[in-house]
Amino acid sequence: MLKYICPALFILLMLCTISEAWQPETCKNCHLEMYEKWNASAHAESLKAAGGSVLNIEECTKCHLESSIKETWGREDVETTIEPVTCEVCHNPPAEGYDAHISEPSYYAPEVNFSAEMCGNCHRGEHHPVIEEWNEFNDTNFNITTMSSHSEPTDIAEPYILGRDKSCVSCKATDGAIPNLEDPDVFGLNLHEVPEPSDVSEWRIACVACHEPHSAGYWIEDDVLLCGNCHNSEHAAPDGQTTRVLHPQWEMYNGSIYDTGIHPIDIGCSNCHMAMQEYNDTTEESAITGHTFGFKPEILFSSNATNGCYDCHQEVFIPVVEAKQELIIGRINDLEATRINANKSLEELNGTLEYDAALTDYNNAVFYLEAVKTDGSHGIHNMEKASDYLDTSGELFDSVIERQATISEPGFELILAVIGLLTALWIVKKRK
Numbered sequence: 260m261l262k263y264i265c266p267a268l269f270i271l272l273m274l275c276t277i278s279e280a281w282q283p284e285t286c287k288n289c290h291l292e293m294y295e296k297w298n299a300s301a302h303a304e305s306l307k308a309a310g311g312s313v314l315n316i317e318e319c320t321k322c323h324l325e326s327s328i329k330e331t332w333g334r335e336d337v338e339t340t341i342e343p344v345t346c347e348v349c350h351n352p353p354a355e356g357y358d359a360h361i362s363e364p365s366y367y368a369p370e371v372n373f374s375a376e377m378c379g380n381c382h383r384g385e386h387h388p389v390i391e392e393w394n395e396f397n398d399t400n401f402n403i404t405t406m407s408s409h410s411e412p413t414d415i416a417e418p419y420i421l422g423r424d425k426s427c428v429s430c431k432a433t434d435g436a437i438p439n440l441e442d443p444d445v446f447g448l449n450l451h452e453v454p455e456p457s458d459v460s461e462w463r464i465a466c467v468a469c470h471e472p473h474s475a476g477y478w479i480e481d482d483v484l485l486c487g488n489c490h491n492s493e494h495a496a497p498d499g500q501t502t503r504v505l506h507p508q509w510e511m512y513n514g515s516i517y518d519t520g521i522h523p524i525d526i527g528c529s530n531c532h533m534a535m536q537e538y539n540d541t542t543e544e545s546a547i548t549g550h551t552f553g554f555k556p557e558i559l560f561s562s563n564a565t566n567g568c569y570d571c572h573q574e575v576f577i578p579v580v581e582a583k584q585e586l587i588i589g590r591i592n593d594l595e596a597t598r599i600n601a602n603k604s605l606e607e608l609n610g611t612l613e614y615d616a617a618l619t620d621y622n623n624a625v626f627y628l629e630a631v632k633t634d635g636s637h638g639i640h641n642m643e644k645a646s647d648y649l650d651t652s653g654e655l656f657d658s659v660i661e662r663q664a665t666i667s668e669p670g671f672e673l674i675l676a677v678i679g680l681l682t683a684l685w686i687v688k689k690r691k
């Protein structure tokens with residue numbers, strides 16, 4: 260009997276054993292690059308926060324200690340040891356365990372997870388409500404037809420992308436963003452590692468679309484290039500044919516007072532689009548991390564913000580900014596009216612020798628107008644460029660209208676008629 264019980268007990272004991280978490284040093288042999296990045300990151304230092312007191316306070320351990328593996332993956336098989344945020348916190352092992360991965364790496368590969376929720380297990384709560392802000396799509400007030408957000412899945416917002424090629428995936432999905440951002444050049448896209456739409460696993464612009472997870476840093480340090488790699492118009496140019504201009508924020512921003520040094524401090528995309536505020540110990544007011552990426556002047560220009568604008572601009576600056584935007588909005592509306600007139604003129608020119616030149620002008624006029632409209636900042640990204648574009652658009656629309664007017668002017672027709680009559684008389688005379 261005993262010879263059956265003993266092995267059974269032994270197996271039971273094996274099953275009950277809580278295994279120790281894996282040390283990043285085990286992974287180092289084969290994944291040196293990841294290890295070194297991780298080892299220098301804030302994640303590797305997570306035990307030192309608050310002078311190490313996070314170790315003793317139970318409330319803190321679930322995010323600052325390795326025991327957070329339980330929190331992230333619900334794993335009860337792991338012993339609580341004093342480790343920082345290690346590899347295993349983000350890489351759930353294969354079902355057979357890490358031993359299996361180490362002996363047959365390709366056959367038993369651990370999970371690679373792009374989801375924002377994985378990071379959001381810890382990057383949440385009133386001290387750093389990153390996931391809550393990022394996940395606007397989860398908000399009941401989110402209107403899918405009028406609003407747009409990094410958390411809105413592209414396959415829901417723009418399902419036609421699914422039938423298109425890889426180039427869309429490079430900005431519309433986290434799977435594509437990672438190989439896209441490998442090259443910091445805005446048009447340096449290397450498409451060969453970008454997956455086909457059918458192979459995408461994360462259609463949202465999740466945390467790891469922007470953040471390199473091992474260093475807990477960024478794929479591209481310069482935020483203008485980071486944001487600009489997706490927020491650009493993909494080479495759209497006024498070539499007489501292009502009338503569709505999508506998201507030209509990077510092109511608009513270039514040459515603005517913020518990047519040429521005219522504005523007293525350099526301002527990149529995140530300085531304006533990520534208004535931030537620290538957690539307030541006295542009022543217990545929640546921190547703000549800027550992860551909705553919207554322009555929030557009431558936070559940005561308040562004394563609580565950590566963006567540093569308040570030194571020179573206080574709340575009174577909000578109406579100043581609005582007035583600048585109103586000016587541009589007014590001009591856009593005027594040009595829309597001009598556009599209708601220019602369109603009528605263009606139709607009337609159809610069939611004349613003037614038509615091709617007029618069409619080129621018309622299309623370029625639309626290009627400049629659309630660029631200012633689809634940029635979405637109503638001039639704030641670059642007041643000078645926006646004004647110049649609208650000036651040019653107006654001049655080009657006017658030239659179309661003038662062309663048609665010259666042709667249909669009564670004086671012009673009279674001259675034509677007189678010439679015609681004289682020619683006819685001359686022919687008649689000759690025939691005699």
Ligand code: HEC
Binds near residue numbers: 285
């Ligand atoms: C003996 C070498 C070796 C060790 C040790 C090792 N790995 Fe790997 N690992 C590999 C190889 C090789 C691959 C590539 C497998 C493939 O894609 O075919 C890989 C792939 C991975 C991947 C990516 C899987 C994917 O789908 O792309 C992750 C994540 C990973 N390892 C995590 C770990 C972690 C965490 C540890 C430490 C607990 C570890 N590895 C230890 C060799 C190793």
Ligand code: HEC
Binds near residue numbers: 313318
């Ligand atoms: C819900 C998960 C979670 C809990 C619980 C938590 N933290 Fe944190 N803590 C984080 C994250 C995530 C960060 C990084 C925040 C950032 O930089 O945006 C952080 C950062 C910190 C920092 C700042 C380090 C720095 O960069 O200055 C301190 C200090 C800190 N935590 C202390 C504590 C203490 C003390 C407790 C317990 C009372 C605690 N935390 C509980 C997730 C948590």
Ligand code: HEC
Binds near residue numbers: 345373471
């Ligand atoms: C904060 C979460 C996090 C931590 C900690 C982390 N990783 Fe990763 N890892 C990821 C994510 C997300 C990806 C996918 C994105 C990418 O390729 O970087 C990934 C990708 C990988 C890959 C696949 C890379 C590729 O090109 O396919 C390997 C291998 C890997 N991690 C190993 C490790 C090792 C080893 C450690 C510990 C030293 C570690 N990771 C720590 C989140 C993490």
Ligand code: HEC
Binds near residue numbers: 301306327379466467
């Ligand atoms: C187990 C909890 C946990 C998970 C999961 C986690 N983090 Fe963290 N993260 C932390 C803690 C704690 C810190 C703060 C460490 C410190 O400063 O003491 C931190 C720091 C950071 C920082 C640096 C903040 C700074 O102040 O420098 C970034 C960026 C970051 N995490 C991004 C991510 C991303 C992206 C993911 C998902 C791929 C992720 N984290 C997953 C707990 C976590």
Ligand code: HEC
Binds near residue numbers: 465529
């Ligand atoms: C669209 C790009 C983008 C996405 C998506 C994104 N972040 Fe960030 N994140 C940034 C930028 C840029 C900053 C730096 C803001 C600054 O300091 O001006 C930042 C700052 C942070 C910080 C603070 C770092 C520090 O040094 O204090 C943490 C932590 C963080 N992000 C975590 C996350 C997590 C978790 C998610 C997903 C829920 C996420 N981020 C999604 C771009 C992004």
Ligand code: HEC
Binds near residue numbers: 407408411416
């Ligand atoms: C990987 C590509 C990518 C990166 C990097 C990126 N974005 Fe986006 N962003 C998008 C996409 C795609 C959308 C539209 C989401 C949708 O379809 O709803 C978007 C939407 C936005 C919106 C909302 C636009 C609207 O019309 O309401 C803002 C604001 C924004 N991004 C700002 C930023 C800022 C600031 C950065 C840099 C910190 C950044 N983005 C980085 C891809 C990106």
Ligand code: HEC
Binds near residue numbers: 559567568580583639
């Ligand atoms: C050292 C002082 C200083 C700081 C700090 C500063 N600004 Fe400015 N800013 C100026 C001055 C001076 C002008 C030009 C005068 C004006 O238009 O009122 C200006 C103009 C502007 C304009 C109008 C630009 C235009 O095209 O007319 C905006 C928008 C702006 N700042 C935003 C910001 C933001 C956002 C921050 C914080 C990230 C910031 N500023 C920080 C001094 C500053």
Ligand code: HEC
Binds near residue numbers: 512
């Ligand atoms: C000086 C501040 C400032 C800077 C710098 C800035 N933006 Fe903006 N951005 C704005 C304002 C203001 C709006 C208009 C938002 C509104 O009125 O609701 C805007 C609008 C946008 C929108 C459209 C949002 C929508 O709701 O349609 C996107 C996308 C965007 N910006 C991305 C960027 C990118 C990418 C960069 C960097 C290349 C950048 N911004 C730099 C202030 C700024």
